[in-house]
Amino acid sequence: MRFPHLRASTSKAAALLWAAVAFLPPLQAQEAPHRPGLEAKSAYAASQQAIGRTIGDYTLTDREGRPVRLASYRGKPLLVSFIYTGCFEVCPTTTRALNDTVRALQGRFGTNQFHVVSVGFNQPADSPQAMKAFAAQHRISQPNWDFLSPPPAIVGPLTRDFGFVYQATPAGFDHVLQVSLVDGEGRIVRQVYGDRPAADALGEPMKQLLVGAPLPQATALETIIDQIRLLCTVYDPKTGAYRVDYSLAIEAAGGLTFIIAVALYMFNEWRSRRRARRHGRPA
Numbered sequence: 001m002r003f004p005h006l007r008a009s010t011s012k013a014a015a016l017l018w019a020a021v022a023f024l025p026p027l028q029a030q031e032a033p034h035r036p037g038l039e040a041k042s043a044y045a046a047s048q049q050a051i052g053r054t055i056g057d058y059t060l061t062d063r064e065g066r067p068v069r070l071a072s073y074r075g076k077p078l079l080v081s082f083i084y085t086g087c088f089e090v091c092p093t094t095t096r097a098l099n100d101t102v103r104a105l106q107g108r109f110g111t112n113q114f115h116v117v118s119v120g121f122n123q124p125a126d127s128p129q130a131m132k133a134f135a136a137q138h139r140i141s142q143p144n145w146d147f148l149s150p151p152p153a154i155v156g157p158l159t160r161d162f163g164f165v166y167q168a169t170p171a172g173f174d175h176v177l178q179v180s181l182v183d184g185e186g187r188i189v190r191q192v193y194g195d196r197p198a199a200d201a202l203g204e205p206m207k208q209l210l211v212g213a214p215l216p217q218a219t220a221l222e223t224i225i226d227q228i229r230l231l232c233t234v235y236d237p238k239t240g241a242y243r244v245d246y247s248l249a250i251e252a253a254g255g256l257t258f259i260i261a262v263a264l265y266m267f268n269e270w271r272s273r274r275r276a277r278r279h280g281r282p283a
Contacts, residue, residue: 043165043176047191050163050180054187058158060119060148063132068148071186077114077209078182079202082164084122084173085130090195094177095138097196102142104199105206113210116145121159121166122173123152162188183209 057071081098083091095118102116118135120126131147140147150158159166166175179197181190189209192201 046160046165047163047176047178047193050161050188051191052187052189053161053163054185055161055182056157057186058150058154060150061128062149063128063135063147065128068146073115073117073182074186075184077184077206079114079116080119080162080180080182081117081178082119082121082159082162082166082175083126083134084175085120085126085134086122087172090177092138094195094197095134095140098179099138099140099142101197101199101202102145105203106142108199108203109206109210111142111144114144114206116142118145118147119158120147120149121155121164121175123150123155163191181205181209 055070057069059067059069062068079098079102081094083095085091098116105114118131118140120131120134126149128149131149135141135145135147162180164176164178164180166173168174177193177195179192179202180188181192181202183189190202190205192198
């Protein structure tokens with residue numbers, strides 16, 4: 001062994017290190033609870049692959065029964081969320097949170113600087129009348145926010161264009177919680193995840209679009225946070241909905257922090273003993 005004098009001095013630290021590994025959450029071995037619905041990793045990949053894609057010029061129907069072409073929104077940034085009106089928890093929560101975000105963005109950029117669209121993907125149930133009732137129930141009255149119903153025949157290609165993945169479950173639908181930011185030329189430039197899309201997550205890229213500056217690539221940390229928001233979800237059988245659960249990520253981070261601390265302790269012990277031997281002192 002290269003450093004035999006370390007065997008005794010690091011035995012305690014090594015024991016701590018193995019203990020830390022032993023008590024880390026068994027992410028791979030732990031049996032996952034039954035989760036009806038889509039597979040989160042592939043859903044995230046499909047969502048990310050949509051970035052840079054130009055959306056087709058689909059024609060949908062607004063709350064008043066009028067046809068609306070998606071191309072009519074070009075020229076300004078556009079926020080797009082997919083909902084289904086039969087949802088009693090996640091879609092209402094996400095829509096109300098998006099309403100708060102839209103108000104904050106309007107306070108920063110002005111009311112007429114961007115558009116917002118909510119699309120009902122559960123056809124034919126998400127009719128113009130159902131979308132109108134949903135908007136009224138949750139008090140969405142922004143003049144730049146439309147609630148649209150696509151014809152059933154275009155739901156598949158429309159959702160694929162946006163990288164929006166959903167699947168029927170016994171409780172309704174399991175779907176990606178995302179808001180797509182589309183630029184003035186109809187290209188998806190950012191996907192923001194979670195049941196409460198934050199104003200800063202949408203505001204900074206929107207600012208870049210409004211001033212005509214290129215959007216920076218998402219950092220590694222932002223990518224990790226996006227995956228945590230999307231992947232760290234648990235199915236709640238009481239509500240029939242998915243909710244974000246950060247406990248697994250927090251436990252893993254705590255365990256890894258402990259491992260790093262123990263490793264640093266071992267390194268400092270080795271360095272101290274090496275320095276002592278160099279100066280002829282007993283190790």
